[in-house]
Amino acid sequence: MSEILKFSSSDIRDWLGRETSSIFTPVHTKVQRLIDEMHRTLENLSDVSKTLLENSGKEIEKRNMKTYRRARALNKLARLFLDRTRGVKVPEKISYDSAIEFIGEIQKAFLVIEVDIRNWFPRISPYFIMDRRKFLAVFEKAKESLKELNNFLTKEYVKTKTLEETFEVINRLQSLEEQLTDLKEQKKKVEAKETSLEGEMAETQQKMADLKNKDIMRQLREIGMEIKTLRVELKRNLRHLRKPFIKFQALTLHGGGSGLTPEEFNKLNKFVENPFEAFSSEREGYPLLKQILQKLDRSISEGKLKLKSDRKRKAEQDMDNILNKSSLATLHKKSVEAITQRKYLSTLKEVTETKSDLLKLQERLENLEGKMESVKSEESAIERAYNETSEKIRNHKNQIEKNIFSFMSKKVHIE
Secondary structure, three states: OOOOEEEOOOOHHHHHHHHHHHHHHHHHHHHHHHHHHHHHHHHHHHHHHHHHHHHHHHHHHHOOOOOHHHHHHHHHHHHHHHHHHHHOOOOOOOOHHHHHHHHHHHHHHHHHHHHHHHHHHHHHOOOOHHHHHHHHHHHHHHHHHHHHHHHHHHHOHHHHHHHHHHHHHHHHHHHHHHHHHHHHHHHHHHHHHHHHHHHHHHHHHHHHHHHHOOHHHHHHHHHHHHHHHHHHHHHHHOOOOHHHHHHHHHHHHOOOOOOOOHHHHHHHHHHHHOHHHHHHOOOOOOHHHHHHHHHHHHHHHOOOOOOOHHHHHHHHHHHHHHHHOOOOHHHHHHHHHHHHHHHHHHHOHHHHHHHHHHHHHHHHHHHHHHHHHHHHHHHHHHHHHHHHHHHHHHHHHHHHHHHHHHHHOOOEEEO
């Protein structure tokens, strides 16, 4: 079993460079030389195209009818040749991919130039023969340079393509590891923010709890709970009268002769919308409610307000209990006392100040919660980026290990 060589991502490049320099350096040196030669050949082609452009331009100026049309054709061709050769970009950094792209651009330019030569040079004959021969000689030289470069790439340079790609993957790996280090720092900062906000929120919540637990606030809260209980009890006592109240309200609105005064009608509306508020705001003995019930009972008896027999029986029974048996007297007394007590407590300076402090603390808590939400969102984004970068690093390490094994038959592990 062959030994597995272990390297850090920072050491693998130097080791790989030393191990492959005898193979990689000569190949790179030669491809650089061939590309430089190709570049010089393209410049020569541009120079000879300029000569065609200048000489044809001079002939155009002479206005010689024998050569004018051919001179214009050659001038146009020369300009096209010049644009095409100048349009080819020489790679700044030599790599297999950049060299292949360079060759591809030249092949496209040369293909079109050859078509133009084949189509137009015969039409220009016999004029500009020396210029054309000079251009064709340089063009043939350029095609030979291109062929030599292409042969080297496809037969020799391609063998080192995997190695070259491996160096590029190593560069990307080191860049990704730098990104991961930055993300770790960002994670620490965000976690520190989160911890700080959690502390502030806990402190704010404790202050709110302390204020709510003050005796005066506890009394106010107990009164509130008592009012809630009384509200439920009133709703239960008036449950069979809700439908008749709504029908009586409609009867009054449509002029059905309910006999209600404006004050009674307003009170009826309140009983429909908010029974407890209507009931607790009544004077002792709840006279308005009784007046409404008396007129409701009369409307039912006279047939002006119709109810189903079961609903009618229950409504009449509840009205009798309220009108004749004072079934709501105790409830009314408790309700008035509770509302009065709540109003009294609510007006105390200690309560108003406490409520004001609670409101400020609540606003602060909401502000902190908003910041916490933003921080958590930022934390999630960083966590996703961290995981994605970690996965890319693993993939890059695996790719480097596989490439080295395929190229050198050596097993390495990047820690």
